[in-house]
Every structure is written in structure tokens, then in C-alpha cells.
Amino acid sequence: GALQLGAFGDLKLTECLFRANVSSLHGGAIRSHSDADIRNCQFSQNQAGGDGGAVHIFGIADPLLDPLDISFVQCSFAENGSKGMPKFSEIPIGGGAVVLRKHISQFVDCYFSNNNSTNGGALALIDGEAIINRALFSGNVAIANDGRGGALTCDDTDIAIENSIIENNRAIGENASGGAISFYGGDLSIKRSLTNCLLTGNYAGDQGGA
Secondary structure (H helix, E strand, O other), rough: OOOEEEEEEEEEEEEEEEEEEEEEOOOOEEEEEEEEEEEEEEOOEEEEOOOOOOOOOEEOOOOOOOHHHHHHHHEEEEOOEEEOOOOOOOOOOOOOOEEEEEEEEEEEOOOOOOOOEEEOOEEEEEEEEEEEEEEEEEEEEOOOOEOOOOOOOEEEEEEEOOOOEEEEEEEOOOOOOOOEEEEEOOOOOOOOOEEEEEEEEOHOOOOOOO
């Protein structure tokens, strides 16, 4: 990809364009293990052979370390893709545009259009807490036969989605679920909510068109 950042750093990006970057592994444009504040940036046509077509940010899986603090504000993600190839992922995670693990994250005024991956056509969130406000997810696709979440998949993640439009996303596999959103994993303590959102025109090959 274009940028790699190890652990215990602090990534700040403003008014940047990441276009047509490629990684054979994870994070077509960015791969990081640090806090991130990304504002007014555009990500388009980036590709990853593993997970996170544009952005792959993973907190270190150590219970003694805090989750990463991650913000995306007024960012756009268009036509990014990840293949989630087993060679690079024990279990393909996906995230055509963005994948986050062990995070406290927010997405404000962000747009995700025409991204694709095995799971989470645009966004895959794992083991964290997220707020999505005033977002648009349109035309994203989960392509695996048993794919989850045409627009986004949330695994073991508390999430609040507010004031957003999620339209014309697809999970196209024969056994796919969650044409718009897949909530997966976790226990009764996990909180998930949608407030003042429009979900329309989404499709799943098997279960849960929206």
C-alpha cells in the first residue's frame, strides 16, 4: 500500500487523496496499529489481497493495552476492494474500504460507495465500540458465497448508527446474509442501535435483506 505505521504511534491525516494503491496483504492504502485521526480525505480504487481494501487498522490483541482511538471525519471511500484471501487471513474478515479491530471509533459525515469484499462490502468492525453519524452507504457488495453485510459487518462491536442512509447494498452469495448490515458475535452486553436511519433497496442472497 501507500502507508504503514506500527504500534504506539499517532496518525493524523488531513485533506489527502489515496488512489489506486495496492497491497498483496492487508490495507491497500494504509495499514496501521496506532491511533488515527483522518479528516477530509478521499480513498478510491485501492485494493488489498487480504482485508481492508483502503484502510486496515488493528489494535494489538493484548488485554493490558487500551483500544485504539480512531476518527474518520468527512471522508469518502469509493470503489475500493479486498479479497480476504485465505492465504492472508485465517478467517477472511473483509472490509472493502475499512477494517478495524480493538477500537473506539467514530465515522462522521463519511460516504461509502461501490466498495466490495468477502464480508462487509464497505466496513468491517471487530471487537470495539463505534459511532456512525450522518453517513451514506450506497452500492457496496459482500461477494463471498456465505458473505455477511453488504454495507457493513459488526463483529463483537457496540455500535450506534445515527442519521444515516444505507441504500442499494448487496450480499450476493447463495448463503449470504445482511444485505445492508450484519451484526455478528458477542454476548448480551453488546449494544447495537440505529436511530433516524433509512435502509432501502438492499439485498441478501439468503437471510436478512436489510
